Amino acid sequence: YAEELLDHVQIGNPKATLNGWPDKVRLMQENWIGKSEGVRFAFPHTIQDASGALIGDGKMYVFTTRADTIMGVTFCAVAPEHALATHAAANNPALAAFIEECKTGGTTEAELATQEKKGMATGLSVMHPLTGEAVAVWVGNYVLMSYGDGAVMGVPAHDERDFAFAKKYNLKIQQVVAAEGESFDLQTWADWYGDKQRAVCVNSGAFDGLPYKAAVDAVAAQLAAKGLGEKKTTFRLRDWGVSRQRYWGTPIPIIHCAEHGAVPVPEQDLPVVLPQDCIPDGSGNPLHKHEGFHAGVVCPVCGQPARRETDTMDTFVDSSWYFMRYCDPANTEKMVADGADYWMPMDQYIGGIEHAILHLMYFRFYHKLMRDAGLVQSDEPATNLLCQGMVVAETFSRSGTDGQTDWINPADVELERDERGKITGGKLRADGSAVQLGAVEKMSKSKNNGVDPQGLVDRYGADTVRLFSMFAAPPDQSLEWSDSGVEGAFRFIKRLWTLVNTHIDQGPTVVLDITSLNDEQKEMRRLLHDAIAKVSDDVSRRYTFNTAIAAIMELCNHLSRFDDHSEQGRAVQQEACLAIVRMLNPIIPHVCENLWAALGETTALYSASWPEADEAARKKLQLELVIQINGKVRGRLEASPGIDKDSALEQALQIENIQRHLEGVSIRKVILVPDRLLNIVVG
């Protein structure tokens, strides 16, 4: 499935269907799948093992993306675990010791990054597939058994790692690729040596003059003619071993019989259920030692006593399709039923970035597997993906009595600020002692900077905590926790409550008659319907709930200044209040349900429709045109929408400040951005 997993997720691939996924995740999956197109070919040899058989049938296979440089091969390197390495080490204690050293080498990131490229000659040689020359085989600590065939061709002139290796061990460096305007220097590596784009073959006989792609094709054709190789696509993605020696996983329904081997549990005996009394003691496979799990188990074929499979499945197996059970919760007969056809693929999946290449790869793979088993109709499990950010908070510390750092919870700290308001440190609430301000970090037990939302829910209510969480940052960014930010959210809710109730206290309103409104009332409605349009777009398309809330706050600020107690003025207020309550309902539902009823509505708020922007109401009566001179703002003027360049310029020239800036210079050009700005270019 590697190819299909790549095609559907790859950015820019015509077959891609996951365009609603973040680019970051798509790229991570692409790199993880690691598709690499090249040539797999063999170096023939006559090396025999102890029994006299040819090792690998006399062929040492390698994989390369640079077949065009095949005439520059001056050595080969194999992984320490390679059969040829093992063979050579049998009579070579120094080599055996080197191989052991490679195996014990560190595998941490830091160790790998600094680890030196090391090797040792095996004394063996293989034959170059095209020239027939002998090529020495080395063991290299940088060659991975798990990728390709565990062996590589060494072309030091055109691979940076091979170059370093050849320098270190005095191996021959043979230039076989040239680039226009560059000269090759045996002493120092230059980036162009390995650049496919600029490469043209030289010193390569029949291939001379060919650019990269043509040379690869020609080399592959020659190798194929000799029966030694062909073009091949290699993937970094490997098989998924689903079994685990764990108690807590889905049992694998297999019975092991001494005579018949691994036999599937008959369907009528499914499901195999985990024993409830198994207590893992940390040693060995817990189910293997649990006799009750095997009691009475017989081979389905011969009926003789047998034992169950004791490995369980990786929990990633379960998380790869659990969500489809929600589509048909009452169905007890099938793995998935008709509901999955209706609901899948899911429109929006939300999860942390930490799942980018584990769960999110497994569940895509498993979905394709289920599709090919006829269980689901779709190709992919989720159309859109949102990776939410983490919650972070400031850290506070002080030195403890024994010299170690004590981390103080932010809830116990009184902040100290300088006159600008910058936080400089803090004091412990309990005893007033100074604490040191640290970095803003992911909430954790070790840094003691976690905040319990329950305490805030008790104090301010769930709506306040919800509002702050949505307002503090866009959902895909990390959210910095701030107690004063929570208080700000609480203040807004109180202001909203006062705003709506002040309106309600003035009594019932009449039906809005938009034809009879004055300019101020029209302007208030324009602000309202602009806000509805923005909030609708933010919530449904952009998922920027923080800016949606900001737009509603702004609208509330305008509405509290709209002091119109006329019948139609109050009708406008009623329209605005009802729209605000509906827009805020998903975020602060408890408050909104109350306000909705108080505004005189008798149906439930959750069944009310989302407000729609009235485009006619959004037309501006007057607008402010910014006047720039050479791109700098020098004035503004009140204008009617659709004002043309000439009349805008004419009016702009009346402005005193504009006149001053035009003294002694001539106008070269005038640019009008309709209804926004006028730029006068002078020189």
Added chain:
RNA sequence: GCGAAAGUGGCGGAAUUGGUAGACGCGCUGGAUUUAGGUUCCAGUGGGGGAACCCGUGGGAGUUCGAGUCUCCCCUUUCGCACCA
């Protein structure tokens, strides 16, 4: 080492298609109310300057009438991968 993203006031963040940088909120300053604290309300709040104005989106170049936004180089931070032939 490779790949990706980001860098905007004191802070979280806004600026959606190259068109008024700093929306909204926090914090801070001043004022009103209050016995006081808290709450609430009003005004101010990027920097410099008396003002006109100048400077300002990590640094440096460039494209453009116009750049936070586009291009190139550099710096820093964060994330991902790990010798991938």
